[in-house]
Amino acid sequence: MGNSELTYASAIEELETIVNEIESGEVDVDVLAAKVKRASELIKFCNERLKGTQAEVNKILVDLEEKEGEAGSGSEE
Amino acid sequence: MQQLPQEDIGTQKPYFRLSELNAAIKETLESSFPDTILLVAEISELRCKTKGHCYLNLVERKDDQIIAQMKANIWAYAFRKLSEKFETATGETLKDGMEVLISVNVTFHEVYGLSLNIKDIDPTYSLGEMARKKKEVIERLGREGIINLNKELKLPLVPQRIAVISSSTAAGYGDFVNHLEGNPFGYRIYHELYQSLMQGQEAETSIVASLNEIRDRIGLYDAVVIIRGGGSQIDLSCFDSYRLAAEVARFPLPVITGIGHERDDTVTDIVAHMKCKTPTDVAQFIISEMRNFEERVLEARRRLIQKTKEIMREENQRVSVAARQFKHIVASTFHGEHTRLHSAIHKLIHGTSATVNARVNIMQRYSGDLSAGTRLFLQSEDTRLKGLEQAVRLLDPANILKRGYSITYHGDRVMKDAKEVGEGDFIRTRLYDGVIKSRVEGRDGQQ
Numbered sequence: 292m293g294n295s296e297l298t299y300a301s302a303i304e305e306l307e308t309i310v311n312e313i314e315s316g317e318v319d320v321d322v323l324a325a326k327v328k329r330a331s332e333l334i335k336f337c338n339e340r341l342k343g344t345q346a347e348v349n350k351i352l353v354d355l356e357e358k359e360g361e362a363g364s365g366s367e368e
Numbered sequence: 369m370q371q372l373p374q375e376d377i378g379t380q381k382p383y384f385r386l387s388e389l390n391a392a393i394k395e396t397l398e399s400s401f402p403d404t405i406l407l408v409a410e411i412s413e414l415r416c417k418t419k420g421h422c423y424l425n426l427v428e429r430k431d432d433q434i435i436a437q438m439k440a441n442i443w444a445y446a447f448r449k450l451s452e453k454f455e456t457a458t459g460e461t462l463k464d465g466m467e468v469l470i471s472v473n474v475t476f477h478e479v480y481g482l483s484l485n486i487k488d489i490d491p492t493y494s495l496g497e498m499a500r501k502k503k504e505v506i507e508r509l510g511r512e513g514i515i516n517l518n519k520e521l522k523l524p525l526v527p528q529r530i531a532v533i534s535s536s537t538a539a540g541y542g543d544f545v546n547h548l549e550g551n552p553f554g555y556r557i558y559h560e561l562y563q564s565l566m567q568g569q570e571a572e573t574s575i576v577a578s579l580n581e582i583r584d585r586i587g588l589y590d591a592v593v594i595i596r597g598g599g600s601q602i603d604l605s606c607f608d609s610y611r612l613a614a615e616v617a618r619f620p621l622p623v624i625t626g627i628g629h630e631r632d633d634t635v636t637d638i639v640a641h642m643k644c645k646t647p648t649d650v651a652q653f654i655i656s657e658m659r660n661f662e663e664r665v666l667e668a669r670r671r672l673i674q675k676t677k678e679i680m681r682e683e684n685q686r687v688s689v690a691a692r693q694f695k696h697i698v699a700s701t702f703h704g705e706h707t708r709l710h711s712a713i714h715k716l717i718h719g720t721s722a723t724v725n726a727r728v729n730i731m732q733r734y735s736g737d738l739s740a741g742t743r744l745f746l747q748s749e750d751t752r753l754k755g756l757e758q759a760v761r762l763l764d765p766a767n768i769l770k771r772g773y774s775i776t777y778h779g780d781r782v783m784k785d786a787k788e789v790g791e792g793d794f795i796r797t798r799l800y801d802g803v804i805k806s807r808v809e810g811r812d813g814q815q
Contacts, residue, residue, distance in 0.1 A: 299526045299661060306668045313675050319780050320683055323676065330672050337665045341526065341658060342554045 297336055306333040390478040397482075401474040404487055409438075411466045420444030426484060439483040440472065450489050457491035458498065460605050463569060469493035498605070505610045505635050514617045518641045523622045526661045527590040527654050530559040531582045531621075533575055535566045540597040540628050540647035547651030555658045560588075566596035567603040572612050579615050591654075592621050594636070595647035597628020607634035616640055626650035690775075690782065769800035786811040 309330045312318055318326055384392070409426035416422040421444050428436040442450065454462055462468070472484040509515040530548075534541040541561070548557045562578035565571045575594065582592055594616075606612060607627060613635040616623050622641035626649055627634060637643040644650045769775070775798045776783040789795060789808050797804040 299524070303525065303661070303664055303668070306665065310668045310671045310675070313679070314671060318679075320679070321780060323679060327672065327676055330668070334665055334669050337662070340528075341556070341662055343556055 297333075299337065299340065302333045302336050306330055306337075309333075387478055390476070394476040394478065397474055397476045404471040404473055406469065407472050407484070408467065408469050408493070411462060411468060412437075412464050414462060414464055416447070420447060422447050439481070440486055441483055442486040446487060450486070454489055454491045454494070458495050459603075460494075460498070461603055462489075463605075466494055467497040498608070502608045502635060505608060505613060506638065508610060509613060509617060509635070509639060512614075514614060515639055517617050518619055518623055518639055521620070521622045521641060523641060523657070524590040525657075527622075527657055528555070528557055529588060529590045530557060530654065531585075531589045531592045532559050532561045533564050533578045533582075533592065533594045534561060534596055534647075536561060536563055538566060538596050540595050540626065544593070544595050544626070544647035544651050547648050548654065551651075551655045553655070553659060553662065555655065555662075557654065557658075559593075567606070571603075571606040572609050575606070575612055576615050579619060583620070586620060589621055591641075592619065592623045593626065593650055593654075594623060594640075595626040595628070595650055597626070597646065604634055607636040609635070612636055613639050624650050624653065766800065769798070772800075774799050 309326050313323065313326060407426070409428055412425040412427045414422060414424040422442040424440050424442075426438050426440045427434050451462055454460070460466070469490040470486050471488040472486050474482075475485050476482050506515070532541070532544070534544070545559065548559060551557075562581055564578045565574040579592070582589065604627065616636050617639040624642045624644060625634075625637050625640040626644045626647040627637065628646045633643060642653065644653055777796045777798065778789050778793060781788070783789070783795065789811065791808055791810060793808045795806055795808060797806065
């Protein structure tokens with residue numbers, strides 16, 4: 292599971308699912324470590340996006356613009 | 369009728385000079401319409417000259433066709449009073465397309481011809497007209513089934529990329545940007561201005577053009593914000609127009625308004641996804657949405673940490689139960705050490721008290737020596753504690769593994785009995801450093 296396609300919505304959903312699983316007590320100890328690691332990645336992702344530098348936000352925009360491709364209204368910066 | 373002058377008697381054919389005709393028309397008209405007349409008409413091509421005099425056309429339409437038209441003017445002194453009165457009552461400036469009830473004089477000028485001179489205006493009529501038109505627009509949007517379209521869109525969880533329709537010179541725009549950028553939580557919000565005229569005749573077209581520009585780059589934004597204001601409260605009629613309201617209603621991104629007025633909501637406010645009073649309120653709304661999201665993350669994080677700690681604590685207890693099996697080994701290793709320590713402590717204390725007894729007289733004079741004895745005692749206590757610490761370290765499962773013991777798992781279970789596995793089963797052996805995976809070839813049970 293890479294982070295490239297993460298959105299705020301998918302991140303919070305995955306994070307809350309993990310927490311619910313762990314709280315239900317069904318998670319094996321060996322798996323727990325992996326789950327906690329993933330959860331902290333998701334938390335980090337959200338924090339960095341919320342508070343990231345302007346450069347990061349701009350990068351997100353550039354990525355999106357590239358995705359748009361031939362829509363090609365051109366970047367303004 | 370005045371007597372027409374007959375200048376050339378010889379031809380017997382009387383004629384007028386143009387000036388005489390015009391003078392005659394003027395007199396006839398003005399005597400036919402001696403008083404001011406109350407008139408309802410629509411303003412068109414209103415323009416004010418530098419001296420403050422205003423010139424306009426008054427028209428009447430039927431099914432969008434002009435069926436009557438007349439030049440009109442308002443002199444500067446009248447216009448000042450009249451426009452102020454109108455703005456105070458309606459919150460609008462006089463402009464093209466407005467239906468007005470006015471008092472006029474019919475005038476005729478020998479050079480400039482026929483025109484109506486506007487003396488006064490009754491704003492309540494226009495107010496009623498505007499309300500009626502607004503109601504019509506709202507009804508039409510409802511009829512066409514688009515009035516709630518923008519409201520039905522879902523605002524992204526974190527509205528962080530904002531297209532702003534405003535004027536860079538508007539006070540409201542500055543407030544908006546300052547609020548976003550100075551938010552106390554350190555959120556980064558990307559906003560891009562789509563420069564637009566926010567009042568006057570051109571506003572509607574300008575705002576619609578900006579919306580179309582944004583539509584072409586729709587993937588870049590989470591929401592559109594339309595803000596203006598700060599100063600004047602007038603000139604909001606463009607926000608009541610069908611064209612702008614319909615564009616906003618049908619816009620594929622949520623539109624948030626902060627038009628900055630205290631009167632009734634405009635039609636644009638009504639169709640928008642979310643209506644705020646001022647640009648600052650819009651900024652606060654965006655930040656609060658982000659805050660709500662962050663609080664969800666923080667809550668998940670808090671629950672995660674709490675539960676994980678709890679599980680780890682339980683797990684450690686379970687491991688220490690397993691470690692108890694090794695306790696006697698550890699204890700016997702430790703026993704010799706312990707005995708030695710004890711006798712050392714004993715000796716130290718004894719030795720000290722013997723010295724104290726022997727030197728009781730000196731001690732009375734040099735009471736400082738007492739503290740030396742205490743120091744010695746404390747040192748011995750320290751040594752004892754260090755010994756205990758070592759014992760605890762030895763009990764730590766990691767250290768047990770370090771000493772060459774290992775834990776064997778079958779699946780997720782710690783194995784305690786060779787009977788738990790059969791030939792061909794896979795088992796994992798956890799060493800101090802690393803895990804070995806192996807297949808069982810055979811086993812020796814205890815019985």
